Amino acid sequence: MSRGPRASPHKSFKGVFWIQDGRRRNLATLNLVPGFRSYDEVSVVVNGKEYRIWPPRRSKxxxxxxxxxxxxxxxxxxxxxxxxxxxxxxxxxxxxxxxxxxxxxxxxxxxxxxxxxxxxxxxxxxxxxxxxxxxxxxxxxxxxxxxxxxxxxxxxxxxxxxxxxxxxxxxxxxxxxxxxxxxxxxxxxxxxxxxxxxxxxxxxxxxxxxxxxxxxxxxxxxxxxxxxxx
Ligand SMILES: C[S@@+](CC[C@H](N)C(=O)[O-])C[C@H]1O[C@@H](n2cnc3c(N)ncnc32)[C@H](O)[C@@H]1O
The missing domain is CATH 3.40.50.150 (Vaccinia Virus protein VP39)
Structure with missing residues (x-):
């Protein structure tokens, strides 16, 4: 059975999360305004919460x-x-x-x-x-x-x-x-x-x-x- 994406908090930085999806692991933040896109970011919903993938090539x-x-x-x-x-x-x-x-x-x-x-x-x-x-x-x-x-x-x-x-x-x-x-x-x-x-x-x-x-x-x-x- 395939599992969906999972979210876990970053161990040191409050408000920063990891999204694990199969073998892929990305940084993310929890969307303050669910449903609103601030740029062309990718969103992932886990347990009813909307996370925004935080891409390292776009954000230092x-x-x-x-x-x-x-x-x-x-x-x-x-x-x-x-x-x-x-x-x-x-x-x-x-x-x-x-x-x-x-x-x-x-x-x-x-x-x-x-x-x-x-x-x-x-x-x-x-x-x-x-x-x-x-x-x-x-x-x-x-x-x-x-x-x-x-x-x-x-x-x-x-x-x-x-x-x-x-x-x-x-x-x-x-x-x-x-x-x-x-x-x-x-x-x-x-x-x-x-x-x-x-x-x-x-x-x-x-x-x-x-x-x-x-x-x-x-x-x-x-x-x-x-x-x-x-
Ligand atoms: C590398 S971009 C910033 C990218 C942004 N920090 C991000 O990660 O989404 C640099 C920005 O600094 C602005 N900038 C350059 N000189 C500035 C100045 N003297 N005062 C304020 N902004 C300036 C530029 O117009 C540009 O938008």
Whole structure:
């Protein structure tokens, strides 16, 4: 007799699940808005609950978790400042995890891209879209409060500076900064590991404690995720 898919909670990260279907095992989050699709994700219903598969080739934190990330600070109730939220692919999974008591302040510089986020934010109700440049944190001071997590994925050469500027204003003491680093957007001439070390050194000099770095290959070659604490 063939068995249907099974869901089990991730042992370390609340709100993150494994879906086992035959020999396939995928990461997933529980859909905060059952029946609503935030992008073209795959949904699986197990025991009446709708899970959304979290694909590591589309979303860097999923790649980091599959590659053994130990510090994943996004949990039910988290307040997050997300720089470079784009149309919300990754943010939709964060939104599932943080639930109704959490909030994501999502900063995006491109109006065209942010427009795609609006229906997602509308349905989910825990995402606040902000059209602004993350280089100018003072511009969203009227909306954003102190947060538990600062998540940075802007793919810009000065990402570390952008992170520190925002951490200085919005990240609470003891909060976490998570940055997705694309080596080639910082320096194409250097080996990726050297670029990651430069970013880590900059964060350390900026007063953060670097806890961990996870390479995102093979899902996202020449990318890494760095987690630091304030
Ligand atoms: C790699 S994409 C983000 C993908 C998204 N984090 C996800 O996983 O679903 C980088 C995004 O950062 C935005 N961006 C670039 N520079 C920015 C800035 N200075 N302020 C805010 N957003 C910026 C880009 O428009 C783009 O949408």
């Amino acid at each position: 934190p999923a790649a980091a978790i599959l590659n053994g990330l130990k510090n994943f600070p996004i949990r039910p109730g988290s307040r997050i400042l997300y720089l470079g939220i784009a149309s919300g692919t990754t943010a939709s999974h964060f939104s599932d995890i943080i639930g109704r008591k959490g909030v994501i302040y999502g900063v995006e510089i491109s109006q065209r891209v942010l427009r795609e986020l609006l229906p997602v934010a509308d349905a989910r109700r825990n995402i606040v879209p902000i059209l602004a440049s993350a280089r100018r944190p003072e511009e969203y001071a009227h909306v954003v409060e102190m947060v538990d997590v600062l998540y940075v994925d802007v793919a810009q050469p000065d990402q570390a500076e952008i992170l520190l500027k925002n951490a200085g204003v919005y990240l609470r003491r003891g909060g976490y900064a998570v940055i997705a680093v694309k080596a080639s957007s910082i320096d194409v001439t250097l080996p990726p590991k050297k670029v990651y070390r430069l970013v880590e050194d900059r964060l350390t000099r900026g007063g953060l404690k670097v806890l961990e770095r996870v390479d995102l290959a093979p899902f996202d070659p020449k990318h890494a995720m760095i987690v630091a604490k304030k």
